[in-house]
Amino acid sequence: MPTGVAIRDPRQQLFEAAERVLLRAGPTALTSRAVTEEAGVAKGVLHRHFKDFDDFLTELVRDRIDRLASRGESLRAAAGTATVADNLTGALMDVFDTVGVAVVSLVIARDELRARLRALGPPGIPLMGEAARMLAAYLAAERDLGRVTDDADVDVLAPTLLGAAHLLFADRESPAPDTASVHRVVTTVVSGAVR
Numbered sequence: 001m002p003t004g005v006a007i008r009d010p011r012q013q014l015f016e017a018a019e020r021v022l023l024r025a026g027p028t029a030l031t032s033r034a035v036t037e038e039a040g041v042a043k044g045v046l047h048r049h050f051k052d053f054d055d056f057l058t059e060l061v062r063d064r065i066d067r068l069a070s071r072g073e074s075l076r077a078a079a080g081t082a083t084v085a086d087n088l089t090g091a092l093m094d095v096f097d098t099v100g101v102a103v104v105s106l107v108i109a110r111d112e113l114r115a116r117l118r119a120l121g122p123p124g125i126p127l128m129g130e131a132a133r134m135l136a137a138y139l140a141a142e143r144d145l146g147r148v149t150d151d152a153d154v155d156v157l158a159p160t161l162l163g164a165a166h167l168l169f170a171d172r173e174s175p176a177p178d179t180a181s182v183h184r185v186v187t188t189v190v191s192g193a194v195r
Helices: 010-025 032-039 043-049 053-077 084-095 098-109 111-120 128-144 154-169 179-190
Strands: none
Touching: 010 032, 010 043, 010 053, 010 098, 032 043, 032 053, 043 053, 053 084, 053 098, 053 111, 053 128, 084 128, 084 154, 084 179, 098 111, 128 154, 154 179
């Protein structure tokens, strides 16, 4: 990057570049050099905004978690509308969009990143744990409205839904499942809990 040329929101520019590298080549190809080359900036730009590359990756995942938090708010607000299965299907399609699947792979592949994220948040696999809590909160809201049975264990249903959906999306080499496939899984998992 030539001296004196301003970069608009360099953190976001670097995050977007990292996501493109992840989607194109997977977590093993994600290096500071790959990110800065993809972003079209000098190598020093990343280190001016982050302590080191693991700090950058931690913030990349936390940015994704923050986006998930706002999705969780809209999901809880949807309680009582549409069907429970439709709302859960939409949420899972959002969690496991192409970038989401790539970020989960990145978290699983990098021990140092996982350790840093765990130090900042709850136990479990970062991003997946937050997604499970989002689904559980939604199911609890539906239970309060009477659309989910009183005895439904939402803290078991949520990770079950998440794990079943992740199995559909996990293969980066195959096309993502369609909405109908995800809906079929959701309907099966929650069949005993939805009124």
